[in-house]
Amino acid sequence: MRASLLCCLTVLPLTVLLVGCTGSGIATGDMSGTVTFNGEPVPYGTIEFHPASESENPGPTVSTEIHNGTFDTAESGTAVVRGPLEIRITAYPSEPADLEDETAEAEVVEPYFVGYTVEMDYTAEPVEIAVPEDAEGFDIYARND
Numbered sequence: 001m002r003a004s005l006l007c008c009l010t011v012l013p014l015t016v017l018l019v020g021c022t023g024s025g026i027a028t029g030d031m032s033g034t035v036t037f038n039g040e041p042v043p044y045g046t047i048e049f050h051p052a053s054e055s056e057n058p059g060p061t062v063s064t065e066i067h068n069g070t071f072d073t074a075e076s077g078t079a080v081v082r083g084p085l086e087i088r089i090t091a092y093p094s095e096p097a098d099l100e101d102e103t104a105e106a107e108v109v110e111p112y113f114v115g116y117t118v119e120m121d122y123t124a125e126p127v128e129i130a131v132p133e134d135a136e137g138f139d140i141y142a143r144n145d
Contacts, residue, residue, distance in 0.1 A: 028079035030125075031062075031071075036069060037112055037136075038133050041069020044066060044096075045065070045066040047071050048063045050087070058081070086119055087119070088117050089113070090111055091131070112137075115139065116135045
């Protein structure tokens with residue numbers, strides 16, 4: 001009796017561990033590319049990749065930084081779900097200042113736009129995203145009173 005109990009207590013956790021470590025079957029990959037605004041590379045910003053439909057295209061939201069118009073999700077260590085995506089871009093005219101003194105006041109850098117959304121079907125890379133001029137001032141979080 002003790003041997004079978006010990007066997008169950010050993011085999012069950014191993015089974016759970018192995019099942020939890022297998023692949024999910026969701027097609028993913030790193031995504032890299034360029035982002036331009038008004039025909040120029042975005043100096044600095046963030047880009048977020050959201051599955052367009054959680055039920056049809058489940059997966060995590062992935063975010064990475066844009067530097068001099070380029071991005072690469074491999075830097076964040078999380079792969080993007082392939083398929084329909086909602087991509088949100090926030091762009092700034094410059095990178096925020098690197099302050100050694102955390103108590104010092106930093107100059108506020110106003111964004112060109114916040115959370116500008118582009119829909120795209122991710123099947124291959126590199127990706128080129130051209131944000132139109134009329135995106136300037138867009139803010140996904142702004143209240144429309």
